Amino acid sequence: MTNFPATRGEGGKRMNTAAGEVGGRQAPGEWSAAESVVINRAVQNAPSVHNSRPWSLALRGRSAELRERPTLLVQHDPEGRDRRISCGAALANLVLAIRSLRWTAEVEFGSSSGLVTATVTATGRADPSEAERRRGAAVLDRWSCRRPFDGPGLPASTLDVLLEAIAAPGVTGRWVSGADEALGVARLLTYAGRVFRGNADYQRELSSWTTVTGDGLRREGLGERGLAAVGLTTGRTRLPDEHVLSARIQREAVLLVGSGADGPAEQIRVGSAVEQTWLEATARGLVVSVMTQPLHLAEVRSGLAAGLGFPGMPQVMMRFGRLAESVDER
Ligand SMILES: Cc1cc2nc3c(=O)[nH]c(=O)nc-3n(C[C@H](O)[C@H](O)[C@H](O)COP(=O)(O)O)c2cc1C
Incomplete structure (x- = not known):
């Protein structure tokens, strides 16, 4: 299945995400207190760049409006690409929460002051599909x-x-496969790691978002070895040797995710697709991490696209696997 069935409505701005008939009108009544809890909790639990949750959510009647918030990560995300990918992930959770409550979910996009909004409206009752459930x-x-x-x-x-x-x-999406591709990707990622580790302004911003406890990027969750070390390189990261990293890439399942165009709408779609895939993997007992840090360097994006013959704009790299029982020190 695709994450969103074909776009419908004028201007390509409306999407119907529910199985069954929808009439385009909001169902009468409003979210119950219990439904509001389910919806808020799902959105709150979406992944986001630096755990910044760059959105606001307002529930009205039987609709929910998600708005991009202008959270600024000047060093990490000057163009707001990660912010919109994060909003796309939150939108996926919002739609899934409404579907799990047995409502249809019709999504309409808009923008205000250059920030994306997505309004999800329940227009009637419909059971979730197996995948949605x-x-x-x-x-x-x-x-x-x-x-x-x-x-x-x-x-x-x-x-x-x-x-x-x-x-x-x-x-x-495109899997990284074989020794040559793995080495090419490892070289680009270690290059990016060196660039970010040596950028004092970047590191100052990253450490201001890193917290021991609480709501920021949790320090104890940061990777110190292998792919995750080059997925969010800090000033203290010991960068892996590119051949060691290449061997690790071959043992893990590494997916490059990209979009045909690179506008706000595509970035939102990428975020939703990443979250749908992350949840599918989680439901299957797999663990996942994602990285965009290296992809913020134009030369890494173009190197990945050229090296892998990737037709679109690389946006996110995802890795999937099983949790190791014992930790390999490399
Ligand atoms: C758009 C986006 C970009 C992200 N970039 C990175 C990254 O470059 N490296 C990384 O380790 N994690 C990255 N993450 C993961 C977030 O840091 C993570 O989702 C957040 O800290 C919340 O933690 P949780 O996923 O465990 O709930 C990214 C997540 C999103 C949605």
Whole structure:
């Protein structure tokens, strides 16, 4: 299945995400207190750049309006791309929460002062599909696992399911496969790690978002080894040797996710697709982490696209695996 069925309505701004008939009118009544809790909790638990949750959510009648907030990460995300990808992930959770409550969910996009809004309206009753049920149930279990992963790679059937989950209009995924691709990717990621580790302004901003407890980017969750170390390089990261990293990439399932175009709408779609895939993996007992840090360097994005023959604009790299029982020191 795709994350959102085909766009409908004028100007390509409306999407129907529910199975069954929808009339385009809001169902009468308003969210109950219990429904509001489910919806708020799901959105709150969406992944976001530096855990910044760059959105606001307002519930009215039987609709929910998600608004991009102008949270500024001048060093990490000067163009707001990660902010909109985060909003897309929150939108996926919002839709899944409404579907899990057995309402249809019709999404309409807008923008105000250059910031994206997405209004999700319940227009009637409809049971969630199996995939919606499975993914919706995984929303509170999803987390960023930046530890090394265990064992042999994932079976081809699982890779196929995850690739299918990422597919959405304008969004593509591509597995990194084979020794040559792994080494090419490892070289680009270690290069990016060196650039970010040596950038004092960048590191100052990153550490201001890093907290021991509380709501920021949790320090103890940051990866110190392997791919995760080059996924969010801090001033203290020991960068892995590129051949060691390449071997690790071959043992993990690494997916490059990109979009055909690179506007706000595509970034929102990428975020929704990433979250749908993350939840699908979580429901299957896998662990995941994502990285955009290296992709903020134009030369890394173009190097990945050229090296992998990737047709779109690389936006996010995802890694999937099983949690290691014992931690490999490399
Ligand atoms: C758009 C986006 C970009 C992200 N970029 C990175 C990254 O470059 N490196 C990384 O380790 N985690 C990255 N993350 C993961 C977030 O840091 C993580 O979702 C957030 O801290 C909340 O933690 P949780 O996923 O465990 O709930 C990103 C998440 C999103 C949605």
